[in-house]
Amino acid sequence: xxxxxxxxxxxxxxxxxxxxxxxxxxxxxxxxxxxxxxxxxxxxxxxxxxxxxxxxxxxxxxxxxxxxxxxxxxxxxxxxxxxxxxxxxxxxxxxxxxxxxxxxxxxxxxxxxxxxxxxxxxxxxxxxxxxxxxxxxxxxxxxxxxxxxxxxxxxxxxxxxxxxxxxxxxxxxxxxxxxxxxxxxxxxxxxxxxxxxxxxxxxxxxxxxxxxxxxxxxxxxxxxxxxxxxxxxxxxxxxxxxxxxxxxxxxxxxxxxxxxxxxxxxxxxxxxxxxxxxxxxxxxxxxxxxxxxxxxxxxxxxxxxxxxxxxxxxxxxxxxxxxxxxxxxxxxxxxxxxxxxxxxxxxxxxxxxxxxxxxxxxxxxxxxxxxxxxxxxxxxxxxxxxxxxxxxxxxxxxxxxxxxxxxxxxxxxxxxxxxxxxxxxxxxxxxxxxxxxxxxxxxxxxxxxxxxxxxxxxxxxxxxxxxxxxxxxxxxxxxxxxxxxxxxxxxxxxxxxxxxxxxxxxxxxxxxxxxxxxxxxxx
Numbered sequence: 171x172x173x174x175x176x177x178x179x180x181x182x183x184x185x186x187x188x189x190x191x192x193x194x195x196x197x198x199x200x201x202x203x204x205x206x207x208x209x210x211x212x213x214x215x216x217x218x219x220x221x222x223x224x225x226x227x228x229x230x231x232x233x234x235x236x237x238x239x240x241x242x243x244x245x246x247x248x249x250x251x252x253x254x255x256x257x258x259x260x261x262x263x264x265x266x267x268x269x270x271x272x273x274x275x276x277x278x279x280x281x282x283x284x285x286x287x288x289x290x291x292x293x294x295x296x297x298x299x300x301x302x303x304x305x306x307x308x309x310x311x312x313x314x315x316x317x318x319x320x321x322x323x324x325x326x327x328x329x330x331x332x333x334x335x336x337x338x339x340x341x342x343x344x345x346x347x348x349x350x351x352x353x354x355x356x357x358x359x360x361x362x363x364x365x366x367x368x369x370x371x372x373x374x375x376x377x378x379x380x381x382x383x384x385x386x387x388x389x390x391x392x393x394x395x396x397x398x399x400x401x402x403x404x405x406x407x408x409x410x411x412x413x414x415x416x417x418x419x420x421x422x423x424x425x426x427x428x429x430x431x432x433x434x435x436x437x438x439x440x441x442x443x444x445x446x447x448x449x450x451x452x453x454x455x456x457x458x459x460x461x462x463x464x465x466x467x468x469x470x471x472x473x474x475x476x477x478x479x480x481x482x483x484x485x486x487x488x489x490x491x492x493x494x495x496x497x498x499x500x501x502x503x504x505x506x507x508x509x510x511x512x513x514x515x516x517x518x519x520x521x522x523x524x525x526x527x528x529x530x531x532x533x534x535x536x537x538x539x540x541x542x543x544x545x546x547x548x549x550x551x552x553x554x555x556x557x558x559x560x561x562x563x564x565x566x567x568x569x570x571x572x573x574x575x576x577x578x579x580x581x582x583x584x585x586x587x588x589x590x591x592x593x594x595x596x597x598x599x600x601x602x603x604x605x606x607x608x609x610x611x612x613x614x615x616x617x618x619x620x621x622x623x624x625x626x627x628x629x630x631x632x633x634x635x636x637x638x639x640x641x642x643x644x645x646x647x648x649x650x651x652x653x654x655x656x657x658x659x660x661x662x663x664x665x666x667x668x669x670x671x672x673x674x675x676x677x678x679x680x681x682x683x684x685x686x687x688x689x690x691x692x693x
């Protein structure tokens with residue numbers, strides 16, 4: 171069999187792999203992208219379940235797509251459209267006294283909120299947005315080396331330090347004081363309203379193996395707030411056609427740039443000759459020869475499974491093998507007859523995001539069982555009804571309900587099917603408290619535990635970020651010490667996925683940063 175040749179092979183057709191491949195192709199490189207699944211997108215696909223109902227499989231709200239990625243790839247020209255922008259978030263209350271956060275990150279509160287909490291939230295929100303903005307430039311910077319760093323590394327560190335200094339003396343002290351705090355302590359210092367605290371705490375822990383009282387949970391909120399949707403920091407949007415439409419635009423941009431895309435082409439091995447990368451071998455036996463290989467797969471999958479431990483020193487093998495990546499978010503997709511009637515909620519608010527996160531302590535209580543291999547009997551929920559703003563997602567008269575449920579055990583004590591069924595019942599029981607009769611409206615459903623997400627998206631641990639977002643796994647320590655600048659120890663091998671800086675979410679920054687690193691070395 172004659173080997174295919176290219177300048178660069180990109181492993182994985184998730185959004186980061188597509189971004190990286192496109193930017194490299196636009197720079198004149200011959201790029202082949204190989205994806206194991208039959209469809210591109212990874213966790214950002216739109217899938218059909220039930221009878222003609224479609225839903226975003228894992229990621230379902232757009233809040234972090236980096237504007238530089240959108241601009242460089244001309245995604246709107248390639249078909250990206252938003253069905254709803256700057257959507258509100260409503261913290262549901264069982265008694266119908268809901269609290270709605272309008273505008274980017276609750277710019278305006280609507281509901282029975284005291285004047286004191288209104289004023290306190292305005293100040294706290296402004297402070298959190300300022301502090302997140304300080305970290306924002308770091309998302310698209312290649313993380314600096316702390317040891318034997320170059321002039322560029324020192325400049326990157328200096329830029330971050332200058333951003334903190336520009337806050338002013340009082341804010342700088344507050345930024346440093348709060349940096350490693352948990353989100354619960356920060357909220358309890360300032361706010362009295364449990365609904366508001368629950369909503370903000372939920373955003374801080376969503377997609378992580380953390381509870382509101384866990385150290386570092388404020389940092390993950392900063393990470394979320396550093397992103398934007400439709401040009402607004404902290405805003406949320408729903409893409410038309412589900413999250414798969416983002417991938418469709420990325421794919422169109424890649425093909426327009428000349429990227430050769432192969433789907434249904436899992437890689438069995440990264441090839442190494444004379445101590446440097448020489449290409450990849452597919453499971454069907456075909457080899458693709460290239461002097462550069464870029465992997466959007468999980469760092470552990472890339473380095474341990476595809477490259478092999480014989481190419482790495484024992485210290486790095488140990489660090490990579492111990493990356494924490496236990497996911498605990500389950501997905502539940504419902505096809506319902508008619509629109510669910512959430513008690514006390516106007517239809518105008520139903521087009522946004524609905525949270526069942528009554529208080530900080532109720533989220534923390536939901537987190538406790540998952541530490542020991544059990545799913546929460548009273549999960550916290552993020553609910554979206556995308557068919558309200560995008561009717562094409564469901565047949566006439568029906569709607570799709572997309573739910574993120576915290577906390578579900580990745581490795582449950584019970585058999586997975588039993589655990590999945592039990593957790594779905596727990597979610598439905600919580601839903602019935604807020605939307606009585608919704609169970610009778612359900613005509614089709616699909617539940618995915620973290621282990622199901624792992625299998626469907628080739629995402630070890632079912633963790634959205636390919637590795638926990640914690641201070642020892644962020645910035646220059648992501649995914650581990652020695653791999654933070656996208657280049658692997660074997661010359662010609664690079665990482666570009668969510669396991670690299672800055673992390674997951676449909677952002678594209680990791681793919682863009684990796685492409686920048688590769689192109690800089692070619693100069």
